[in-house]
Amino acid sequence: MGGTAPGKPLGTLAVLIILVALPSGRLAAQAPPGWANASGEDPSGDWTPRFDEDWEERIPGPEIGDYLGLPINAAARFRGDAWDAALVELPENQCRQHASDYGWRGPSNLHIWPEVDRATQRVIAYHTHLSAYGAEQTIWMDKRPHPPDYALHTWEGFSTGEWEGDQLVITTTHLKENWIRRNGIPRSDLATARVHLMKHGNYLTVAVIVYDPVYLTEPFIRTTDFVYSPQAQMAPWPCEPVDEVDRPEGQVPSHLGANPFLDEFPAKYGIPPEAARGGAETMYPEYQLKMKTMRLLPRPAKVVPNR
Amino acid sequence: MRTMCSGFFGFLRRWAGEVFAVVASIAFACSATKILAQQPVNNAPTPDYSKAEVHVLHVQGDVYMLVGAGGNITVQAGNDGVLMVDTGVAQMSDKVLATVRSISDKPIRYIVNTHVHPDHTGGNETVAKAGMTIAGGNVVGDIGASASNQAQVIAFQSVLDRMSSATGAQATPQAAWPTETYTTPERKMFFNGEGIQIIHIPAAHTDGDSLVFFRRSDVISTGDVFVTNRYPLIDLQRGGNIQGVIAALNKIIEMAIPAAIAGADLQEGGTMVIPGHGRLCDVADVVFYQEMVTVIRDRVQDMINKGMTLEQVKAAKPTRDYDPRYGATSGIWTTDMFVEAVFKSLTAKPQAAGGN
Numbered sequence: 156m157g158g159t160a161p162g163k164p165l166g167t168l169a170v171l172i173i174l175v176a177l178p179s180g181r182l183a184a185q186a187p188p189g190w191a192n193a194s195g196e197d198p199s200g201d202w203t204p205r206f207d208e209d210w211e212e213r214i215p216g217p218e219i220g221d222y223l224g225l226p227i228n229a230a231a232r233f234r235g236d237a238w239d240a241a242l243v244e245l246p247e248n249q250c251r252q253h254a255s256d257y258g259w260r261g262p263s264n265l266h267i268w269p270e271v272d273r274a275t276q277r278v279i280a281y282h283t284h285l286s287a288y289g290a291e292q293t294i295w296m297d298k299r300p301h302p303p304d305y306a307l308h309t310w311e312g313f314s315t316g317e318w319e320g321d322q323l324v325i326t327t328t329h330l331k332e333n334w335i336r337r338n339g340i341p342r343s344d345l346a347t348a349r350v351h352l353m354k355h356g357n358y359l360t361v362a363v364i365v366y367d368p369v370y371l372t373e374p375f376i377r378t379t380d381f382v383y384s385p386q387a388q389m390a391p392w393p394c395e396p397v398d399e400v401d402r403p404e405g406q407v408p409s410h411l412g413a414n415p416f417l418d419e420f421p422a423k424y425g426i427p428p429e430a431a432r433g434g435a436e437t438m439y440p441e442y443q444l445k446m447k448t449m450r451l452l453p454r455p456a457k458v459v460p461n462r
Numbered sequence: 463m464r465t466m467c468s469g470f471f472g473f474l475r476r477w478a479g480e481v482f483a484v485v486a487s488i489a490f491a492c493s494a495t496k497i498l499a500q501q502p503v504n505n506a507p508t509p510d511y512s513k514a515e516v517h518v519l520h521v522q523g524d525v526y527m528l529v530g531a532g533g534n535i536t537v538q539a540g541n542d543g544v545l546m547v548d549t550g551v552a553q554m555s556d557k558v559l560a561t562v563r564s565i566s567d568k569p570i571r572y573i574v575n576t577h578v579h580p581d582h583t584g585g586n587e588t589v590a591k592a593g594m595t596i597a598g599g600n601v602v603g604d605i606g607a608s609a610s611n612q613a614q615v616i617a618f619q620s621v622l623d624r625m626s627s628a629t630g631a632q633a634t635p636q637a638a639w640p641t642e643t644y645t646t647p648e649r650k651m652f653f654n655g656e657g658i659q660i661i662h663i664p665a666a667h668t669d670g671d672s673l674v675f676f677r678r679s680d681v682i683s684t685g686d687v688f689v690t691n692r693y694p695l696i697d698l699q700r701g702g703n704i705q706g707v708i709a710a711l712n713k714i715i716e717m718a719i720p721a722a723i724a725g726a727d728l729q730e731g732g733t734m735v736i737p738g739h740g741r742l743c744d745v746a747d748v749v750f751y752q753e754m755v756t757v758i759r760d761r762v763q764d765m766i767n768k769g770m771t772l773e774q775v776k777a778a779k780p781t782r783d784y785d786p787r788y789g790a791t792s793g794i795w796t797t798d799m800f801v802e803a804v805f806k807s808l809t810a811k812p813q814a815a816g817g818n
Contacts, residue, residue: 230782230783230785231783233782234784242753247746250728252729305519307744331730331746331747331750370786391724393726394726405712407753407756407757407760411764
């Protein structure tokens, strides 16, 4: 499968597997409160995330040099190594929002609502609002074409949706560059994303599949869950960049030589440093056997917990 | 769960037995779709212009972007007429004119050249002759109607110098030369109801680069100091320098203002940026590009400071994290050429101060 073309068969298969694997309670057929469509084929409503899911990566933030389980190539790995967290301090980056393929992971309540054509009363679009950065995505349901490749790319990209069974499948193009993991592992502006919205009872699972011909060697799949919350509050997200650090104009922080912090993560968790470097191989269960043969770093004397 | 295709270590820590079957199943699905070895994405061959099409994209306000005629072309159209930034390659002139006519039937009054290269100036002669200068009364009476029967071509002085001094295969017809030049840091004009700033950037892509800022439409046309499909081309022979490219990118970032909603800076939208080549952009795209170019400049400078030679710098591959996006091994501007241009920019001896 090429990196640029969304792998529809893979996406569907993966999502079916996810559904089958979910605890049976989540599959219980019931009329979810507040959903517009009696058949349950409408994701509209207010949702709150569950941060016990991948807490370490999503809230404190990923460790420097933790590329585990990411199907990245050598270019992405080197870019992650050179990344300096001070980059986020630059005024032009302080309010940079998560792109739509990552935004579901953020500290955000989620509001989804349909846009209905007045004459036909058909849903022509769904809109999502995430409280983090006030990010809003439009998912066109009227089969309009995607713009030409020379059109503007945005954080949210251009998205179209269609129903596949009871899943809303969203295809997004025209994304700006963003990240796969917030420790410098990039996702390029040539990437596309396919997102499956799946509801089961009062739960909404969002499965995002990213295809990036620049930095990924295989599609990257990640799920995030939300819980129906009709009283969820949608807080504002005022963000105004300021000069936090006095720097020469145009200075871009980066590690020019070896990054001295890369060994901290594997040492802290007792993971072979080679495994921490990521790559498609590290996604698969059989890699555990290989890890047993790998060198470990000495554990630090004190381990400071993340929470 | 952390990830489905990835992050299974996190799974295993918390729900090892319960979800192992899921991970295994998804691993099977993923392994069935291995991607082949990747190729650089910007090594597209030179287009066959006989079959090429010019595409038009309304940017905002009175400004449009024309794509497909070599370098990108910016068109500003209004009641006063048409102003174009660059004219593309000569082979596409007729198609460019037809596209401009689909936007406006008003006369083409001005052409601004962002620099000297023929993929941006090749259409000057044909397009200028199809235009008309705003002139009349005494001007026409005194010096004849020929003074007004073509569009003015505006550029920094060195563009004219280079065009008029070129000989042999590089020679440019006089009819394509700039008719109005400037030597100051900035030239201002007012056309179609908006102020237009033409800003010179010294020693960047070439020694004659101009940014064109449409203030009411809020669009910056950059020429080749900013592109989206390759590393910046630094024409050392025509006075280019990596430091000037970075200065140009910083200038664009300084000028552009992103959109905001309800007090939240979106860090996208707002001022639109038309690059010399590639897709339409905004300031966030320029920031990504500026960060890339600056980091590579800093790496090469660091290697120079350590005493490394050009060949050693090339062997160290200081661009390798960006090569799948901007690199090329063939074509007019390879990664190797870029690294060499950066190295030579940073090691060039300052020119001795001249006399009078």
